[in-house]
Every structure is written in structure tokens, then in C-alpha cells.
Amino acid sequence: MRDFRYLDAWHKAHAFTLNVYRISETFPKTETFGLAATLRRSSAHLTMKIAEACGRDEQEEYIRGLQQARAMGVEVEYQLLLARDLTFLEPATYDTLQHDVIEIRKMLSGIIRTPQKVLA
Secondary structure (H helix, E strand, O other), X not given: OOXXXXXHHHHHHHHHHHHHHHHHOOOOHHHOOOHHHHHHHHHHHHXXXXXXXXXXXXXXXXXXXXXXXXXXXXXXXXXXXXXXXXXXXXXXXXXXXXXXXXXXXXXXXXXXXXXXXXXX
16 A cells, blocks of 8 residues: 555645635636536546555556546546636636646656555
């Protein structure tokens, strides 16, 4: 079992999720249970999948969990694009969030390619 708090990808994903929660507060009230809630849930789920993967004993399960987190990042990336196109996000805010989620996905890809053999 690994401690997810040791992964830079988890820290980046956690900060990203906090940022998504703050920014989605500015979405129209009609989106409280729509895109705002979906984006929040997906970003949190991405972060939770990283933590969950670290709780897996088998290397294959760990990698599979990280792959699921990375796939969730793609889902979040689309939700950000949708929010931008609906003008819920300013282009500069979208650019920052998109950059962050792509960086998280790249970090996860790096871990998946060269997983740590030593358990923390």
C-alpha cells in the first residue's frame, strides 16, 4: 500500500479540485445542480481515484486505478471546454484549468510508465 500524499500528482489534483470548487461558484445559479456539480464531482473523483489506487496492494490494480484517474482527467477536460463555450468560464480561467488538468494527466502517465516498486 502506498501513501497518496507522497504523490505530486495527487497534490496537483487536490489543488486543482479546490480551484474548480472555487471557480464553479461563479457559474449561473441554474447550473448549481448541472455542470457546476458535474465538474466538481468529476474533479474530486479524479483526485479520489489517485488516492484509491494507492490503497491497492497489487501493482496491476495500482496502475489500473491511475489509468482510471487519467481517463477522468479527459472527462474533466471536456467539461471545462463545455463551461468555456457556454461562457461560464473566462478564456484565461479556462486556459489555466485546462493546463492544470493536462499536467495532471501527464504526471499520471509518467507514473504509469515507470511505477514505483517500493511501497511507501
